[in-house]
Amino acid sequence: MTFIARAVMLVAATGLLAGCSRGVDVSVPSPAPTGPGAYACAALHGRLPDEVVTQKVVASHPNSDLTSAWGNPAITIRCGVQPPLVNPAGQLIAVDGVDWYPEKFSGGYRFTTVHRALFVEVNVPSNYAPEADVLADLSPSIAATIPKAG
Numbered sequence: 001m002t003f004i005a006r007a008v009m010l011v012a013a014t015g016l017l018a019g020c021s022r023g024v025d026v027s028v029p030s031p032a033p034t035g036p037g038a039y040a041c042a043a044l045h046g047r048l049p050d051e052v053v054t055q056k057v058v059a060s061h062p063n064s065d066l067t068s069a070w071g072n073p074a075i076t077i078r079c080g081v082q083p084p085l086v087n088p089a090g091q092l093i094a095v096d097g098v099d100w101y102p103e104k105f106s107g108g109y110r111f112t113t114v115h116r117a118l119f120v121e122v123n124v125p126s127n128y129a130p131e132a133d134v135l136a137d138l139s140p141s142i143a144a145t146i147p148k149a150g
Contacts, residue, residue: 026074028067033080041079047141073125084112096139
């Protein structure tokens with residue numbers, strides 16, 4: 001998609017989403033958990049904070065109980081994703097009883113929960129460095145709704 005086409009789409013989204021924070025509409029691919037996993041993700045969605053590292057929630061599409069986003073550029077969360085490819089030498093980050101596997105990528109970090117019944121993925125752009133600060137805002141909701149792995 002060209003820069004102009006993206007700009008036109010952003011302007012259109014801004015007009016349509018004037019009631020949402022900053023008028024941002026973020027595309028967040030929705031995972032596909034089923035059964036109890038889908039219910040746990042819906043419970044998590046209901047407990048997510050309105051702000052993450054001072055960034056307000058923004059509209060995301062598709063509209064789903066499995067995803068959410070904050071800020072511009074967007075911090076995104078997806079519940080019920082596939083497990084990460086864990087490097088045995090990699091280290092975990094523990095925040096409020098939730099273990100996270102960090103992965104550096106171009107422009108930020110991806111953090112994925114481990115040792116939980118479902119995997120939850122959080123993508124944090126480098127604009128929010130230190131990126132792991134986001135986990136302090138999200139871990140309590142995850143600890144309360146996504147059970148530890150059996």
